[in-house]
Amino acid sequence: MAAYIIKRLLLMIPTLLGVMLLTFAIVQFVPGGPIEQIIAKLENANADAGSRLGGGGDETQDGGQGSTYRGAQGLDPEFIKKLEVQFGFDKPPSERFLKMLRDYATFDFGESYFTNKRVVDLIIEKLPVSISLGLWLTLITYAVSIPLGIRKAVRDGSTFDIWTSGVIIVGYAIPNFILAIILIVLFAGGSYWDIFPLRGLTSDNFSSLSWPAKILDYAWHLVLPLFAIGVSGFATMTLLTKNSFLDEIRKQYVTTARAKGLTENRVLYGHVFRNAMLLVIAGFPGAFLSAFFAGSLLIEQVFSLDGLGLLTFRSVVNRDYPVVFASLYIMTLMGLVVALISDLTYTWIDPRIDFESRET
Numbered sequence: 001m002a003a004y005i006i007k008r009l010l011l012m013i014p015t016l017l018g019v020m021l022l023t024f025a026i027v028q029f030v031p032g033g034p035i036e037q038i039i040a041k042l043e044n045a046n047a048d049a050g051s052r053l054g055g056g057g058d059e060t061q062d063g064g065q066g067s068t069y070r071g072a073q074g075l076d077p078e079f080i081k082k083l084e085v086q087f088g089f090d091k092p093p094s095e096r097f098l099k100m101l102r103d104y105a106t107f108d109f110g111e112s113y114f115t116n117k118r119v120v121d122l123i124i125e126k127l128p129v130s131i132s133l134g135l136w137l138t139l140i141t142y143a144v145s146i147p148l149g150i151r152k153a154v155r156d157g158s159t160f161d162i163w164t165s166g167v168i169i170v171g172y173a174i175p176n177f178i179l180a181i182i183l184i185v186l187f188a189g190g191s192y193w194d195i196f197p198l199r200g201l202t203s204d205n206f207s208s209l210s211w212p213a214k215i216l217d218y219a220w221h222l223v224l225p226l227f228a229i230g231v232s233g234f235a236t237m238t239l240l241t242k243n244s245f246l247d248e249i250r251k252q253y254v255t256t257a258r259a260k261g262l263t264e265n266r267v268l269y270g271h272v273f274r275n276a277m278l279l280v281i282a283g284f285p286g287a288f289l290s291a292f293f294a295g296s297l298l299i300e301q302v303f304s305l306d307g308l309g310l311l312t313f314r315s316v317v318n319r320d321y322p323v324v325f326a327s328l329y330i331m332t333l334m335g336l337v338v339a340l341i342s343d344l345t346y347t348w349i350d351p352r353i354d355f356e357s358r359e360t
Contacts, residue, residue, distance in 0.1 A: 034318075119323050129308070149240070152242040168238055176228050183224045198303070240280060
């Protein structure tokens with residue numbers, strides 16, 4: 001197993017290189033880079049000033065003639081050169097890419113182009129929101145879906161099974177941001193009841209609350225966002241659990257266990273559970289990573305939660321490349337590590353699985 005782990009760790013290096021190289025190459029051809037963003041803002045400011053002065057802005061001379069940047073008319077070429085040096089665009093792309101790889105190898109992501117903050121500090125600042133959503137969503141989904149899936153498998157074809165399947169499928173079909181808006185309208189002071197808070201993870205007076213009140217306040221703020229994101233996850237995990245149990249219940253060893261006189265609970269939880277839960281439990285790391293990143297952008301926007309999803313989206317729009325590349329690097333690295341952890345979890349749950357022997 002040690003050889004398999006080392007091999008997987010070594011394979012992460014070319015995978016990371018490939019992802020970063022492809023993204024870096026695409027960015028080179030995307031219009032509207034950070035310098036263009038600054039030029040556009042300055043031109044808009046000059047146009048507004050000119051309109052307030054009665055159209056004097058039309059007399060601006062083309063001091064930026066010969067610039068490779070669109071919309072650079074009227075700007076000092078030396079100013080643009082300083083911007084290129086500041087952002088590192090005075091160097092060829094190959095040199096910039098190699099420097100980025102050297103820095104990222106030591107998790108040095110540099111500074112944001114527009115906030116003058118270290119990228120690491122920006123990401124750490126947004127982590128509490130994303131961790132709160134990802135961790136609690138995963139735990140609640142497993143806590144609800146596994147017992148429900150087992151119950152549905154035991155009562156397969158009953159009225160309970162049919163009705164619960166209908167409910168979770170309807171929940172799965174509703175987009176999470178639509179459900180979030182519905183929840184706000186109904187329960188967050190939109191048009192009906194003002195029960196739950198609308199924005200943030202904590203109240204304004206959070207620091208003055210006692211620790212039990214802080215826990216309740218924190219949990220109360222999470223109710224609507226977690227419900228909006230988690231409904232579709234409930235459907236997937238519940239049906240996966242049900243189908244896994246049904247496959248195991250129909251096998252010969254279950255019939256033999258029942259013939260020996262074992263109780264139904266002993267058969268279910270002493271024999272079936274471990275085999276049926278292989279896929280479900282081993283997928284926990286991946287489920288957490290999915291909840292951590294996927295589907296959080298719109299929910300963060302709707303509930304005014306300033307997390308990693310919103311940070312990455314704003315960075316892409318503003319062409320804040322250090323934040324974009326750092327977020328991509330961290331997400332890719334976490335995805336590769338979680339995939340390895342999932343494989344190791346399979347072998348921990350079922351020692352019969354040996355990935356190393358399969359490769360030889």
